Amino acid sequence: MSRFRRLAAGTAAAAVVGGGGAYAMYRQRLKHNKAVSAEDFNSSQKERLAPALARVAKKQPQSLEMTFRYTTCPYCGKVKAFLDYYRIPHETIEVEPMFKSQLAPSEYKKLPQLRFGGADGAWLVDSDGIVDTLAPLLGIERQLKDPEVQRWRGWARESLVRHVTLNINRTLLSAWEGYRYIDAFDTIPLANKIFLKVVGAPIMYMVAAKKTYPTLVKAGELKDGDDWRTVFHQQVNQFTEEAVGQKQFHGGKQPDLADLDVYGVLQSIRGHDVYQDMLQSTRIGPWMARMDRALGAE
Numbered sequence: 001m002s003r004f005r006r007l008a009a010g011t012a013a014a015a016v017v018g019g020g021g022a023y024a025m026y027r028q029r030l031k032h033n034k035a036v037s038a039e040d041f042n043s044s045q046k047e048r049l050a051p052a053l054a055r056v057a058k059k060q061p062q063s064l065e066m067t068f069r070y071t072t073c074p075y076c077g078k079v080k081a082f083l084d085y086y087r088i089p090h091e092t093i094e095v096e097p098m099f100k101s102q103l104a105p106s107e108y109k110k111l112p113q114l115r116f117g118g119a120d121g122a123w124l125v126d127s128d129g130i131v132d133t134l135a136p137l138l139g140i141e142r143q144l145k146d147p148e149v150q151r152w153r154g155w156a157r158e159s160l161v162r163h164v165t166l167n168i169n170r171t172l173l174s175a176w177e178g179y180r181y182i183d184a185f186d187t188i189p190l191a192n193k194i195f196l197k198v199v200g201a202p203i204m205y206m207v208a209a210k211k212t213y214p215t216l217v218k219a220g221e222l223k224d225g226d227d228w229r230t231v232f233h234q235q236v237n238q239f240t241e242e243a244v245g246q247k248q249f250h251g252g253k254q255p256d257l258a259d260l261d262v263y264g265v266l267q268s269i270r271g272h273d274v275y276q277d278m279l280q281s282t283r284i285g286p287w288m289a290r291m292d293r294a295l296g297a298e
């Protein structure tokens, strides 16, 4: 075999082993993520959570409340928007997405997670689990049952999250850029950052094409040949016109849970070209600026 052929064969073998390794890791991860459901996990914490929730209700949260998140996770964005708007003091722990070592003490492996009161504290997980548990303590239980709030919260969770994922991971380069945020975190070792981009970006690209896209097609929100970016912009305009319209917010003069969920999902891509393009190409800008002001994010 010529040197060139040996090199080509070696490279192809490495690609197959590397690709197979990444796929095996991905399967293993899905298994861990499914091992405990959010509902079962939250139930297991019920007794330990009670005193922490009582403190939130009395507006006496400890500054030890911690949110575990990925900056670019749309569900984590929902929780951050909620805690920021209701001024619940909390510290943010950025989880390194490849090995998730910061989550070692928790049996539940998805994000976001909220931990109350230090290292031995009780956990509350799942974005809706967190918001729906804390909302009644803040006197806004009525919103949870409002059909219009439910409609747009459902849209944020089922539809907007997927359009965002699809557009961020439309090309390998765009998926790679989606991981740029990680460079800002000194707590994450350089080797993990490189590994994450080299393995994580292709995985996200594949997930978008093979999982997110068919789901949106099945839901009737996309069809073959549609431009993904155009459809995303149409969806965003529909929210702006139908949910907000002539009001300041969906909630009227103040944001409600629908505003907070939609805003939170979109904050997960702030800084990415797709976010900038959305602000320029849709009519969501004025609402977004009002939300930034309401959450003190300017």
Ligand SMILES: N[C@@H](CCC(=O)N[C@@H](CS)C(=O)NCC(=O)O)C(=O)O
Pocket (backbone or CB within 6 Å): 029, 033, 070, 072, 073, 074, 075, 076, 097, 109, 110, 111, 112, 125, 126, 127, 128
């Ligand atoms: N229903 C959950 C979904 C959470 C979720 O899927 N989070 C993603 C990050 S955006 C996750 O943790 N994926 C598992 C992983 O990264 O291994 C929620 O609303 O909190």
